[in-house]
Amino acid sequence: MTGPETVDRVLISAAVVLVVVAGALLLFRISRGPSMLDRAIALDVFAAVIIAGLGAKSAFARDAFYFPIMLVLAFLGFTGSVGIARFIAVRDKPLPRRKPAGKEGRK
Amino acid sequence: MNVWLQIADTAGAVLVLLGAAISLLGVVGMVKLPDVLSRSHAATKPQTLGLLLVLAGVALRLRGGMDLATLALIGFFQLMTGPVAAHLVARSAYRTGQIERGELLFDDLDAQLTEPGQEPGAGTGPDAGQEPGGGHGTGR
Numbered sequence: 001m002t003g004p005e006t007v008d009r010v011l012i013s014a015a016v017v018l019v020v021v022a023g024a025l026l027l028f029r030i031s032r033g034p035s036m037l038d039r040a041i042a043l044d045v046f047a048a049v050i051i052a053g054l055g056a057k058s059a060f061a062r063d064a065f066y067f068p069i070m071l072v073l074a075f076l077g078f079t080g081s082v083g084i085a086r087f088i089a090v091r092d093k094p095l096p097r098r099k100p101a102g103k104e105g106r107k
Numbered sequence: 108m109n110v111w112l113q114i115a116d117t118a119g120a121v122l123v124l125l126g127a128a129i130s131l132l133g134v135v136g137m138v139k140l141p142d143v144l145s146r147s148h149a150a151t152k153p154q155t156l157g158l159l160l161v162l163a164g165v166a167l168r169l170r171g172g173m174d175l176a177t178l179a180l181i182g183f184f185q186l187m188t189g190p191v192a193a194h195l196v197a198r199s200a201y202r203t204g205q206i207e208r209g210e211l212l213f214d215d216l217d218a219q220l221t222e223p224g225q226e227p228g229a230g231t232g233p234d235a236g237q238e239p240g241g242g243h244g245t246g247r
Contacts (some may be wrong), residue, residue, distance in 0.1 A: 004113050011120035015127035015161075022127075022134040022153070029138050037143050037200050041150045044192050045137060048154040048185065052130055055161040059123050059168045067177045074184040078192035085192075085199040 012060045019053045036088055040081035047077030112170075119167030126160030133157060142207050143200040147193050154189045158182070 026046050033039040051073050054066045129152060136149030162178045169175075200206055201216065208214070 004117055008116055008120040011117075011124045015120075015124040018124070018127040018131045022131040025131075025134045025138050029134075035143065035200075035205055037196050037205060038146060040192075041143070041147050041196055042137065044189075045134065045150045045153055048158050049130055049134070051181065051185070052127060052153075052158055052161045055158075055165045056123050056127065059119060059165045062169055064169060064171070064174045064177070067174065067181070070181050071177060071184070074181045075188070078188040081192045082195050085195040 009060070012056055015056045016053065016060075019049060019056060022049050023053070036084055040084040044078055044081040047073050051077075115167050115170070119164040122160050122164030122167060124164075126157045126162075126164060128157075129153065129160060130157035142210065143205050144197055147196055147200075151189060151193055154185060158185055 023046065026042050026049060029042040030039050030046070033042060051070045054070050054073075058064060058066055131153075133149050133152035133154075136152070137146050140146050140149055159182050162182050166175050166178045
């Protein structure tokens, strides 16, 4: 293994570490998002992070095997958040967060 | 090995690392920001810029025609579906009152949603039934 290939391996391994840390933080946000909309956004970003991780794996191995999976995730990853935002979030209101003074003040 | 191919490989690895770093920055913003709207604003960064950088890096390392076409298609779908999801989530957050009204500097939509005859609390407007849960009518 030559020197530049070692540099490539180190760079992509660092990218994988960053992606895994991002996924862990997103799991934290999904676990305690105050509302369903936060979880919806976090799931949407989670699909993007999975695509980035699969892309890092493909770049590491020079392998196009996971490209259809990335394609399907990019195409269908937004349906979950759209469904939650359109049909579920109106029934799942955690707390009324409007302040009474704000409502009276805006005519 | 050709030196230009090696340069393309290393540039691809650097782009993958840069895209992963931007994704991590956007996710940190999602964890730390306080509101649904600001979290949605932070969520757009890993979805578009970080993912496009990662895909460009992969395209620099796999230099086949079919692979480039598939990667371009992935980026295109992500660019197309990201704004739709962000728009619907923000709209639902506004209509169910899950945003911090004290933090908004301007609220151009509010005057349109509370036309005379659809005041909050009236509940008898012509389209009061169109909006499940009441939207702006539930704020007390």
